[in-house]
Amino acid sequence: MxxxxxxxxxxxxxxxxxxxxxxxxxxxxxxxxxxxxxxxxxxxxxxxxxxxxxxxxxxxxxxxxxxxxxxxxxxxxxxxxxxxxxxxxxxxxxxxxxxxxxxxxxxxxxxxxxxxxxxxxxxxxxxxxxxxxxxxxxxxxxxxxxxxxxxxxxxxxxxxxxxxxxxxxxxxxxxxxxxxxxxxxxxxxxxxxxxxxAPARPSDPSALGRRAMIVLLAGPFLVMVAVSLPYGAAASFLSPALDSIVSGSGAVVAGVGLGLLGVGVIVGRTFAGLVSDRRGPGALVWPGLAFSALGMAGIAGLLTLSANPWWFIAPTVVFGLGFGAVQNEALVGSFERMPRSRLGTASASWNISFDAGTGLGSVVMGAVAGFGYVVLFMVAAGIVLVVGGPAAVGARRTRPARDLTVLHRDDKVGS
CATH class of the missing domain: 1.20.1250.20 (MFS general substrate transporter like domains)
Structure with missing residues (x-):
């Protein structure tokens, strides 16, 4: 390609x-x-x-x-x-x-x-x-x-x-x-x-039916769920997890950590966007998943050691970098699978994967929290790999053989 x-x-x-x-x-x-x-x-x-x-x-x-x-x-x-x-x-x-x-x-x-x-x-x-x-x-x-x-x-x-x-x-x-x-x-x-x-054309994937659309978008959707679910867990449970180490200071450190997680997301998304336009979309999916899993595992490891709460900022930022990279790759990957007439469908798929994953992270991981916060964040790291890995492989297999950036503007997104 x-x-x-x-x-x-x-x-x-x-x-x-x-x-x-x-x-x-x-x-x-x-x-x-x-x-x-x-x-x-x-x-x-x-x-x-x-x-x-x-x-x-x-x-x-x-x-x-x-x-x-x-x-x-x-x-x-x-x-x-x-x-x-x-x-x-x-x-x-x-x-x-x-x-x-x-x-x-x-x-x-x-x-x-x-x-x-x-x-x-x-x-x-x-x-x-x-x-x-x-x-x-x-x-x-x-x-x-x-x-x-x-x-x-x-x-x-x-x-x-x-x-x-x-x-x-x-x-x-x-x-x-x-x-x-x-x-x-x-x-x-x-x-x-x-x-x-743009109006749909007979050659568009939109003419292939709902099943074809689901197959094309399933990979980016599940890759996004794999990182948004742990994000929901971190947003909901990082503060009480740190409170379990030093009572009363968890909210302060977690607030700083989540703010810097957001900075990491900005850096990760921006870098992924630059790489995507130079090398094609998908190049940073695996590194993004690795960083995301490493960040969750790092939080679990520090909890095991009952480390100083401020040390938790480092793995939180690492997760943010990976989370941001995967966000951009999944969004571009969704867009590249759809013709211009279906950009809204691609955007809806990505946004739903983000919002639903974040919500599930709060609810599902809340049940896991009953086994302890170390278990919670290790499970979150495992979800990144167990869900994200196969989804990334599937996304690569269903990726269109044509490239968005070299075709006629009326044919594909980004061209």
């Missing part, structure tokens, strides 16, 4: 590509509003006298609606185009947030969470697919890593900022700030070009 020639000054060219800066800002705002409220809403519910069940249900309802809407978004996009889907998603995700400052009844909070989840589902699928549509020839890998950069920046900044605003100014400030993000997102959406998914 031949690979496309790398475009000089790639990221600078992306910044000059019509619609890409607006899409970058839109994703930045969407994940900013999401990150502001993600840890704040459950905490505010508990502080307001709500139960643990309702607090957990706010995130559960949000993510459940997100995944359901992600399944529908490709069809919605085909009907009304990317600009209107992203504008609608920004409105649904951001504008209702201010209601959280006005209504604190459980039904109201859950209803707002559900509406916001619908907007988030539209944003995640359509945002990734649009950037793939707009990517100049030979730059799909860097274009997808640009989305990862927007997500990483938002999470690294606004997850802690949301909690800080809650402590200093109260829930109303956080809620109305998220609403403001939605308004700004509408302005950014107005700057997007009017792009619709």
């Amino acid at each position: 031949t690979h496309g020639v790398t475009t000089p000054g790639g990221f600078a060219q992306l910044a000059r590509t019509r619609g890409v800066p607006a899409a970058f800002i839109l994703v930045l705002l969407a994940f900013g509003g999401f990150s502001l409220l993600l840890p704040v809403v459950p905490l505010a519910v508990l502080r307001g006298g709500g139960s643990d069940l309702v607090a957990g249900a706010t995130t559960g309802v949000f993510m459940t609606v997100t995944v359901l809407v992600q399944l529908l978004t490709p069809r919605i996009t085909a009907a009304i185009g990317y600009r209107w889907v992203l504008a609608s998603g920004s409105a649904l995700l951001g504008l209702p947030s201010g209601l959280l400052a006005l209504f604190d009844a459980p039904v109201a909070v859950l209803a707002v969470s559900g509406v916001r989840g619908a907007g988030f589902g539209m944003m995640t699928v359509a945002g990734s697919a649009l950037v793939a549509e707009l990517a100049p020839p030979g730059m799909l890998g860097r274009a997808t890593s640009l989305i990862g950069l927007a997500v990483g920046i938002s999470e690294a900044i606004f997850l802690p900022v949301g909690l800080w605003l809650l402590e200093v100014f109260g829930l109303a400030t956080v809620a109305w700030s998220a609403t403001a993000f939605g308004v700004l997102g509408l302005l950014a959406a107005a700057r997007l070009p009017d792009v619709h998914p």
Whole structure:
């Protein structure tokens, strides 16, 4: 297989590509509003006298609606185009947030969470697919890593900022700030070009039926689940695991560690995007899986030694590097398997694998935690290899024989 020639000054060219800066800002705002409220809403519910069940249900309802809407978004996009889907998603995700400052009844909070989840589902699928549509020839890998950069920046900044605003100014400030993000997102959406998914052609994989689509996307999907599930475990259980070593300091160290994990994801995704455009997608899947497994095993090993909590930052960052690399490879791998008419389907598959894997990591690994945190993180490392290894082999076998970066623009993504 031949690979496309790398475009000089790639990221600078992306910044000059019509619609890409607006899409970058839109994703930045969407994940900013999401990150502001993600840890704040459950905490505010508990502080307001709500139960643990309702607090957990706010995130559960949000993510459940997100995944359901992600399944529908490709069809919605085909009907009304990317600009209107992203504008609608920004409105649904951001504008209702201010209601959280006005209504604190459980039904109201859950209803707002559900509406916001619908907007988030539209944003995640359509945002990734649009950037793939707009990517100049030979730059799909860097274009997808640009989305990862927007997500990483938002999470690294606004997850802690949301909690800080809650402590200093109260829930109303956080809620109305998220609403403001939605308004700004509408302005950014107005700057997007009017792009619709390309119509399907008889030669497209979309004409082969649902079974063929599942076969083509199963490899990247399962590779992504293999690393997103341990990520969910780390996000949920790193803090209590460290508390078991030094009571009271776990949250502080875990907060720093998860923040640096996010930095590792940014570095991993960006590097994977550069390598993908130079050598073709898939080159960093195995190194990414190895880093991810090593990070989880490193956490388990340090727990066995009851090491100083600050030592845990190193394996957490290692996991982040691998997690970021696999994220980008799985997304590019999903896009390369689909024609332009099915970019939304590829994006939905990847986003669902990310969100579902993260959710399962919290639930499934919560059951494993009963056997101890060392066992939990060793099982997480094993999942990376046992699920990710065969999935990577399967993904390579089902990878199309043609290369995205050398064909005609109307034929494939990234060309």
